[in-house]
Amino acid sequence: MKKTILIFGSLCAVILLLFQFEQWSLFALGGSENLYVIITGTLFLILGMLISRHFYIKKETRKRQVQKSSLSDQELRVLNLMANGHSNKEIAEQLFIAETTVKSHVSKILLKLDARRRTEAIRIGRDLEII
Amino acid sequence: MKKTILIFGSLCAVILLLFQFEQWSLFALGGSENLYVIITGTLFLILGMLISRHFYIKKETRKRQVQKSSLSDQELRVLNLMANGHSNKEIAEQLFIAETTVKSHVSKILLKLDARRRTEAIRIGRDLEII
DNA sequence: ACTAAAATCCTACTTTCGTAGGATGTCAAA
DNA sequence: TTTGACATCCTACGAAAGTAGGATTTTAGT
Numbered sequence A, B: 001m002k003k004t005i006l007i008f009g010s011l012c013a014v015i016l017l018l019f020q021f022e023q024w025s026l027f028a029l030g031g032s033e034n035l036y037v038i039i040t041g042t043l044f045l046i047l048g049m050l051i052s053r054h055f056y057i058k059k060e061t062r063k064r065q066v067q068k069s070s071l072s073d074q075e076l077r078v079l080n081l082m083a084n085g086h087s088n089k090e091i092a093e094q095l096f097i098a099e100t101t102v103k104s105h106v107s108k109i110l111l112k113l114d115a116r117r118r119t120e121a122i123r124i125g126r127d128l129e130i131i
Numbered sequence C: 001a002c003t004a005a006a007a008t009c010c011t012a013c014t015t016t017c018g019t020a021g022g023a024t025g026t027c028a029a030a
Numbered sequence D: 001t002t003t004g005a006c007a008t009c010c011t012a013c014g015a016a017a018g019t020a021g022g023a024t025t026t027t028a029g030t
Helices: A002-028 A033-060 A073-083 A088-095 A099-113 A118-127 B002-028 B033-070 B073-083 B088-095 B099-113 B118-127
Strands: none
Touching (some): A073 B118, A099 A118, B099 B118
Protein backbone atom coordinates (compact mmCIF):
# COMPACT_ATOMS: atom_id res chain seq x y z
CA MET A 1 0.00 0.00 0.00
CA LYS A 2 2.68 2.46 1.03
CA LYS A 3 4.67 1.47 -2.00
CA THR A 4 1.70 2.21 -4.25
CA ILE A 5 1.27 5.65 -2.71
CA LEU A 6 4.98 6.37 -3.13
CA ILE A 7 4.96 5.33 -6.77
CA PHE A 8 1.83 7.30 -7.46
CA GLY A 9 3.27 10.35 -5.72
CA SER A 10 6.44 10.04 -7.76
CA LEU A 11 4.43 9.86 -10.94
CA CYS A 12 2.48 12.98 -9.97
CA ALA A 13 5.78 14.74 -9.31
CA VAL A 14 7.05 13.68 -12.73
CA ILE A 15 3.89 15.02 -14.34
CA LEU A 16 4.28 18.35 -12.56
CA LEU A 17 7.91 18.55 -13.62
CA LEU A 18 6.87 17.88 -17.18
CA PHE A 19 4.41 20.75 -17.03
CA GLN A 20 7.13 22.95 -15.59
CA PHE A 21 9.39 21.95 -18.45
CA GLU A 22 6.66 22.79 -20.93
CA GLN A 23 6.22 26.27 -19.54
CA TRP A 24 9.95 26.84 -19.65
CA SER A 25 10.22 25.51 -23.17
CA LEU A 26 7.50 27.92 -24.30
CA PHE A 27 9.96 30.73 -23.77
CA ALA A 28 13.07 28.87 -24.74
CA LEU A 29 11.93 27.49 -28.03
CA GLY A 30 9.97 30.52 -29.04
CA GLY A 31 8.19 30.08 -32.32
CA SER A 32 9.21 26.52 -33.19
CA GLU A 33 5.97 24.92 -32.07
CA ASN A 34 6.50 21.77 -34.05
CA LEU A 35 9.62 20.76 -32.17
CA TYR A 36 7.91 21.68 -28.95
CA VAL A 37 4.97 19.44 -29.75
CA ILE A 38 7.22 16.56 -30.68
CA ILE A 39 9.23 16.81 -27.47
CA THR A 40 6.14 17.11 -25.29
CA GLY A 41 4.43 14.27 -27.08
CA THR A 42 7.48 12.07 -26.77
CA LEU A 43 7.78 12.78 -23.07
CA PHE A 44 4.13 11.93 -22.55
CA LEU A 45 4.61 8.86 -24.70
CA ILE A 46 7.38 7.66 -22.43
CA LEU A 47 5.30 8.53 -19.38
CA GLY A 48 2.36 6.62 -20.82
CA MET A 49 4.52 3.60 -21.47
CA LEU A 50 5.92 3.73 -17.96
CA ILE A 51 2.45 3.99 -16.43
CA SER A 52 1.12 1.20 -18.62
CA ARG A 53 4.09 -0.96 -17.77
CA HIS A 54 3.60 -0.22 -14.11
CA PHE A 55 0.01 -1.41 -14.17
CA TYR A 56 0.91 -4.49 -16.13
CA ILE A 57 3.55 -5.45 -13.63
CA LYS A 58 1.11 -4.73 -10.80
CA LYS A 59 -1.48 -6.96 -12.37
CA GLU A 60 0.94 -9.85 -12.47
CA THR A 61 2.17 -9.51 -8.90
CA ARG A 62 -1.07 -8.51 -7.23
CA LYS A 63 -1.53 -11.70 -5.24
CA ARG A 64 0.80 -10.84 -2.40
CA GLN A 65 -1.58 -11.79 0.41
CA VAL A 66 0.35 -14.39 2.33
CA GLN A 67 -2.05 -16.38 4.43
CA LYS A 68 -0.45 -18.10 7.34
CA SER A 69 -1.53 -21.62 6.61
CA SER A 70 -1.89 -24.32 9.19
CA LEU A 71 0.74 -26.50 7.56
CA SER A 72 3.59 -27.72 9.72
CA ASP A 73 7.23 -27.39 8.68
CA GLN A 74 7.52 -30.95 7.45
CA GLU A 75 4.22 -30.78 5.63
CA LEU A 76 5.41 -27.63 3.90
CA ARG A 77 8.60 -29.37 2.86
CA VAL A 78 6.58 -32.25 1.43
CA LEU A 79 4.30 -29.84 -0.41
CA ASN A 80 7.26 -28.09 -1.98
CA LEU A 81 8.81 -31.33 -3.15
CA MET A 82 5.42 -32.37 -4.50
CA ALA A 83 5.22 -29.11 -6.43
CA ASN A 84 8.64 -29.86 -7.90
CA GLY A 85 7.16 -32.97 -9.46
CA HIS A 86 8.52 -35.63 -7.12
CA SER A 87 6.77 -38.90 -6.30
CA ASN A 88 6.05 -39.99 -2.74
CA LYS A 89 8.97 -42.38 -2.95
CA GLU A 90 11.39 -39.68 -4.05
CA ILE A 91 10.16 -37.33 -1.35
CA ALA A 92 10.70 -40.06 1.22
CA GLU A 93 14.28 -40.56 0.04
CA GLN A 94 15.05 -36.85 0.13
CA LEU A 95 13.63 -36.35 3.62
CA PHE A 96 15.03 -39.66 4.96
CA ILE A 97 11.62 -40.94 6.02
CA ALA A 98 9.40 -43.85 4.93
CA GLU A 99 7.06 -43.58 1.98
CA THR A 100 4.14 -44.36 4.29
CA THR A 101 5.05 -41.30 6.33
CA VAL A 102 5.03 -39.18 3.21
CA LYS A 103 1.58 -40.54 2.44
CA SER A 104 0.41 -39.52 5.91
CA HIS A 105 1.78 -36.03 5.36
CA VAL A 106 0.19 -35.77 1.94
CA SER A 107 -3.18 -36.86 3.30
CA LYS A 108 -2.99 -34.18 5.99
CA ILE A 109 -1.95 -31.58 3.45
CA LEU A 110 -4.96 -32.46 1.29
CA LEU A 111 -7.19 -32.22 4.35
CA LYS A 112 -5.80 -28.89 5.52
CA LEU A 113 -5.83 -27.29 2.08
CA ASP A 114 -9.20 -28.81 1.22
CA ALA A 115 -7.84 -30.48 -1.90
CA ARG A 116 -8.72 -33.82 -3.44
CA ARG A 117 -5.57 -34.37 -5.45
CA ARG A 118 -1.92 -33.43 -5.03
CA THR A 119 -2.14 -31.31 -8.15
CA GLU A 120 -5.00 -29.36 -6.58
CA ALA A 121 -2.96 -28.96 -3.40
CA ILE A 122 -0.11 -27.55 -5.46
CA ARG A 123 -2.43 -25.07 -7.15
CA ILE A 124 -3.89 -23.97 -3.81
CA GLY A 125 -0.41 -23.71 -2.35
CA ARG A 126 0.61 -21.45 -5.22
CA ASP A 127 -2.51 -19.33 -4.77
CA LEU A 128 -1.72 -18.92 -1.07
CA GLU A 129 1.92 -18.30 -2.00
CA ILE A 130 3.19 -20.85 0.46
CA ILE A 131 5.23 -22.60 -2.20
CA MET B 1 3.59 -12.12 -39.60
CA LYS B 2 0.94 -10.50 -41.77
CA LYS B 3 -0.96 -9.63 -38.65
CA THR B 4 2.09 -7.88 -37.22
CA ILE B 5 2.52 -5.82 -40.37
CA LEU B 6 -1.16 -4.88 -40.33
CA ILE B 7 -1.01 -3.80 -36.70
CA PHE B 8 2.18 -1.85 -37.29
CA GLY B 9 0.69 -0.19 -40.33
CA SER B 10 -2.39 0.74 -38.36
CA LEU B 11 -0.25 2.25 -35.64
CA CYS B 12 1.66 4.31 -38.19
CA ALA B 13 -1.65 5.51 -39.61
CA VAL B 14 -2.81 6.50 -36.14
CA ILE B 15 0.40 8.43 -35.56
CA LEU B 16 0.01 10.26 -38.87
CA LEU B 17 -3.60 11.09 -38.02
CA LEU B 18 -2.46 12.44 -34.67
CA PHE B 19 0.03 14.71 -36.39
CA GLN B 20 -2.70 15.84 -38.76
CA PHE B 21 -4.89 16.62 -35.78
CA GLU B 22 -2.09 18.62 -34.22
CA GLN B 23 -1.66 20.76 -37.30
CA TRP B 24 -5.36 21.36 -37.45
CA SER B 25 -5.58 22.23 -33.77
CA LEU B 26 -2.78 24.79 -34.16
CA PHE B 27 -5.17 26.91 -36.19
CA ALA B 28 -8.37 25.96 -34.43
CA LEU B 29 -7.30 26.63 -30.89
CA GLY B 30 -5.32 29.74 -31.68
CA GLY B 31 -3.56 31.18 -28.66
CA SER B 32 -4.62 28.67 -26.02
CA GLU B 33 -1.40 26.71 -26.05
CA ASN B 34 -1.97 25.15 -22.66
CA LEU B 35 -5.10 23.33 -23.68
CA TYR B 36 -3.39 22.31 -26.89
CA VAL B 37 -0.47 20.86 -24.99
CA ILE B 38 -2.72 18.96 -22.63
CA ILE B 39 -4.74 17.45 -25.47
CA THR B 40 -1.67 16.51 -27.47
CA GLY B 41 0.04 15.10 -24.43
CA THR B 42 -3.02 13.08 -23.50
CA LEU B 43 -3.31 11.67 -26.99
CA PHE B 44 0.33 10.66 -26.96
CA LEU B 45 -0.16 9.26 -23.49
CA ILE B 46 -2.95 7.05 -24.74
CA LEU B 47 -0.89 6.13 -27.79
CA GLY B 48 2.06 5.28 -25.55
CA MET B 49 -0.11 3.09 -23.37
CA LEU B 50 -1.53 1.33 -26.40
CA ILE B 51 1.92 0.71 -27.86
CA SER B 52 3.27 -0.49 -24.55
CA ARG B 53 0.26 -2.72 -24.09
CA HIS B 54 0.73 -4.04 -27.60
CA PHE B 55 4.31 -5.05 -26.89
CA TYR B 56 3.37 -6.62 -23.59
CA ILE B 57 0.72 -8.70 -25.25
CA LYS B 58 3.20 -9.61 -27.99
CA LYS B 59 5.69 -10.73 -25.38
CA GLU B 60 3.07 -13.05 -23.93
CA THR B 61 1.94 -14.46 -27.25
CA ARG B 62 5.52 -15.04 -28.31
CA LYS B 63 5.90 -17.49 -25.46
CA ARG B 64 2.68 -19.17 -26.54
CA GLN B 65 4.19 -19.87 -29.93
CA VAL B 66 7.20 -21.53 -28.38
CA GLN B 67 4.78 -23.96 -26.84
CA LYS B 68 3.05 -24.64 -30.11
CA SER B 69 6.25 -26.10 -31.50
CA SER B 70 6.12 -28.86 -28.91
CA LEU B 71 2.59 -29.27 -27.56
CA SER B 72 -0.56 -29.20 -29.64
CA ASP B 73 -3.52 -26.97 -28.78
CA GLN B 74 -5.51 -29.70 -27.13
CA GLU B 75 -2.52 -31.00 -25.23
CA LEU B 76 -1.94 -27.52 -23.94
CA ARG B 77 -5.54 -27.26 -22.79
CA VAL B 78 -5.16 -30.57 -20.96
CA LEU B 79 -1.91 -29.42 -19.38
CA ASN B 80 -3.52 -26.24 -18.13
CA LEU B 81 -6.47 -28.08 -16.63
CA MET B 82 -4.01 -30.50 -15.04
CA ALA B 83 -2.14 -27.58 -13.53
CA ASN B 84 -5.42 -26.31 -12.11
CA GLY B 85 -5.67 -29.51 -10.13
CA HIS B 86 -8.26 -31.38 -12.18
CA SER B 87 -8.41 -35.17 -12.53
CA ASN B 88 -8.45 -36.91 -15.90
CA LYS B 89 -12.18 -37.46 -15.51
CA GLU B 90 -12.87 -33.79 -14.81
CA ILE B 91 -10.70 -32.73 -17.74
CA ALA B 92 -12.62 -35.12 -19.99
CA GLU B 93 -15.93 -33.60 -18.87
CA GLN B 94 -14.75 -30.06 -19.42
CA LEU B 95 -13.39 -30.76 -22.89
CA PHE B 96 -16.30 -33.06 -23.85
CA ILE B 97 -14.01 -35.98 -24.64
CA ALA B 98 -13.52 -39.47 -23.16
CA GLU B 99 -11.28 -40.09 -20.18
CA THR B 100 -9.22 -42.49 -22.30
CA THR B 101 -8.53 -39.66 -24.70
CA VAL B 102 -7.34 -37.48 -21.85
CA LYS B 103 -5.01 -40.29 -20.83
CA SER B 104 -3.63 -40.40 -24.36
CA HIS B 105 -3.03 -36.68 -24.28
CA VAL B 106 -1.40 -36.85 -20.86
CA SER B 107 0.91 -39.62 -21.99
CA LYS B 108 1.99 -37.57 -24.97
CA ILE B 109 2.50 -34.51 -22.80
CA LEU B 110 4.72 -36.52 -20.46
CA LEU B 111 6.65 -37.81 -23.45
CA LYS B 112 7.09 -34.40 -25.06
CA LEU B 113 8.03 -32.63 -21.84
CA ASP B 114 10.20 -35.54 -20.69
CA ALA B 115 8.29 -35.89 -17.42
CA ARG B 116 7.42 -39.00 -15.46
CA ARG B 117 4.48 -37.65 -13.52
CA ARG B 118 1.80 -35.07 -14.15
CA THR B 119 3.16 -32.97 -11.31
CA GLU B 120 6.55 -32.92 -13.02
CA ALA B 121 4.89 -31.96 -16.30
CA ILE B 122 3.22 -29.05 -14.52
CA ARG B 123 6.54 -27.89 -13.08
CA ILE B 124 8.24 -28.11 -16.47
CA GLY B 125 5.32 -26.30 -18.08
CA ARG B 126 5.70 -23.51 -15.56
CA ASP B 127 9.45 -23.35 -16.17
CA LEU B 128 8.85 -23.06 -19.91
CA GLU B 129 6.14 -20.48 -19.20
CA ILE B 130 3.60 -22.33 -21.30
CA ILE B 131 1.04 -22.49 -18.50
C1' DA C 1 -4.84 -35.46 -54.26
C1' DC C 2 -1.87 -37.10 -51.06
C1' DT C 3 0.24 -37.10 -46.63
C1' DA C 4 1.45 -36.15 -41.92
C1' DA C 5 -0.05 -34.72 -37.78
C1' DA C 6 -3.65 -34.24 -34.67
C1' DA C 7 -7.64 -35.84 -32.22
C1' DT C 8 -10.54 -39.25 -30.96
C1' DC C 9 -11.52 -43.72 -28.84
C1' DC C 10 -10.56 -48.53 -27.10
C1' DT C 11 -8.68 -52.92 -24.03
C1' DA C 12 -5.68 -54.66 -20.75
C1' DC C 13 -2.19 -53.97 -17.75
C1' DT C 14 1.08 -51.90 -14.06
C1' DT C 15 2.19 -48.35 -10.97
C1' DT C 16 1.31 -44.63 -8.04
C1' DC C 17 -1.72 -42.19 -5.12
C1' DG C 18 -4.94 -41.63 -1.49
C1' DT C 19 -7.97 -43.36 2.49
C1' DA C 20 -9.09 -45.74 6.67
C1' DG C 21 -7.63 -46.83 10.84
C1' DG C 22 -4.52 -47.70 13.51
C1' DA C 23 0.40 -47.55 16.87
C1' DT C 24 4.37 -45.26 19.06
C1' DG C 25 7.24 -41.53 20.65
C1' DT C 26 8.45 -36.50 21.46
C1' DC C 27 7.73 -32.10 23.19
C1' DA C 28 5.56 -27.94 24.72
C1' DA C 29 1.70 -25.66 26.94
C1' DA C 30 -2.22 -25.57 30.17
C1' DT D 1 0.31 -34.27 34.69
C1' DT D 2 -2.57 -34.32 31.08
C1' DT D 3 -3.56 -32.74 26.60
C1' DG D 4 -2.72 -31.86 21.89
C1' DA D 5 0.03 -31.09 17.89
C1' DC D 6 3.71 -33.13 15.35
C1' DA D 7 6.28 -36.79 13.39
C1' DT D 8 7.11 -41.34 12.50
C1' DC D 9 5.71 -45.91 10.86
C1' DC D 10 2.41 -49.79 9.50
C1' DT D 11 -1.43 -52.91 6.72
C1' DA D 12 -4.96 -53.26 3.53
C1' DC D 13 -7.85 -51.59 0.26
C1' DG D 14 -9.82 -48.76 -3.48
C1' DA D 15 -9.19 -45.04 -6.75
C1' DA D 16 -6.49 -42.57 -9.99
C1' DA D 17 -2.82 -42.27 -13.01
C1' DG D 18 0.12 -43.96 -16.54
C1' DT D 19 1.78 -47.59 -20.34
C1' DA D 20 1.49 -50.44 -24.43
C1' DG D 21 -0.43 -51.03 -28.57
C1' DG D 22 -3.73 -50.59 -31.24
C1' DA D 23 -7.77 -48.16 -34.56
C1' DT D 24 -10.42 -44.46 -36.94
C1' DT D 25 -11.53 -39.88 -38.43
C1' DT D 26 -10.34 -34.74 -39.08
C1' DT D 27 -7.59 -31.33 -40.41
C1' DA D 28 -3.94 -28.77 -42.57
C1' DG D 29 0.11 -28.43 -45.68
C1' DT D 30 2.70 -29.68 -50.10
